[in-house]
Amino acid sequence: xxxxxxxxxxxxxxxxxxxxxxxxxxxxxxxxxxxxxxxxxxxxxxxxxxxxxxxxxxxxxxxxxxxxxxxxxxxxxxxxxxxxxxxxxxxxxxxxxxxxxxxxxxxxxxxxxxxxxxxxxxxxxxxxxxxxxxxxxxxxxxxxxxxxxxxxxxxxxxxxxxxxxxxxxx
Numbered sequence: 001x002x003x004x005x006x007x008x009x010x011x012x013x014x015x016x017x018x019x020x021x022x023x024x025x026x027x028x029x030x031x032x033x034x035x036x037x038x039x040x041x042x043x044x045x046x047x048x049x050x051x052x053x054x055x056x057x058x059x060x061x062x063x064x065x066x067x068x069x070x071x072x073x074x075x076x077x078x079x080x081x082x083x084x085x086x087x088x089x090x091x092x093x094x095x096x097x098x099x100x101x102x103x104x105x106x107x108x109x110x111x112x113x114x115x116x117x118x119x120x121x122x123x124x125x126x127x128x129x130x131x132x133x134x135x136x137x138x139x140x141x142x143x144x145x146x147x148x149x150x151x152x153x154x155x156x157x158x159x160x161x162x163x164x165x166x167x168x169x170x
Contacts, residue, residue: 004030004055004117011089012053014141022134029123035114040107048096048104050118056086057114062107081106086114094142097121 004027006020015023030053035041042048044064061081084090096102128135 004032008055009053012091013089013145014051014091014138016141017137018134022131022137025127025131025134026119029127030117030119032115032117035110035116037110037113039110041110041114041116042093042104042106042108044104044107046104048093048099048102049122050093050120051091051097051124052093052108053117053119054084054086054090054092055115055117058086058111059084059108059114060111061092062109063105064107083111084108091145094146097124097142 006023006027009015009023009026009030010018010020015026032055035057041052041059044062060083063079063081065079084092092108093104095105099105128138
């Protein structure tokens with residue numbers, strides 16, 4: 001994807017509340033990349049330092065079902081958490097902006113050929129620092145997205161603990 005436009009970026013919720021000129025500030029900093037079907041876009045546990053935009057295609061988010069206890073005893077079972085389509089204009093990887101360890105918290109795999117864009121944390125924070133109004137709006141939007149994701153995760157944990165409790169009571 002070589003032709004990134006303000007109109008396309010404006011469809012992503014992290015840019016809600018910005019005008020076209022403010023959105024345009026991000027264009028030169030987003031690095032486009034094509035991903036082939038079944039290729040991992042990001043891998044759980046790897047270093048992460050960017051927001052990722054899904055411009056076209058479909059991807060799945062999975063998480064490991066078990067914690068890694070040591071390097072020789074790796075369990076590869078994963079659970080699909082959700083599917084992403086470019087129709088909903090998803091941005092992911094936001095946790096890596098704020099996590100001091102900068103590790104990816106899930107694996108995202110392309111289900112189809114995908115066009116993505118990486119906005120690296122260093123570039124992201126340069127834009128936010130240079131224009132605090134833009135930074136404030138985008139940070140609020142990202143915080144809102146993270147809050148929704150946390151609520152969804154809390155619901156999943158509640159289901160898991162309820163099921164576990166029922167099994168133990170049997």
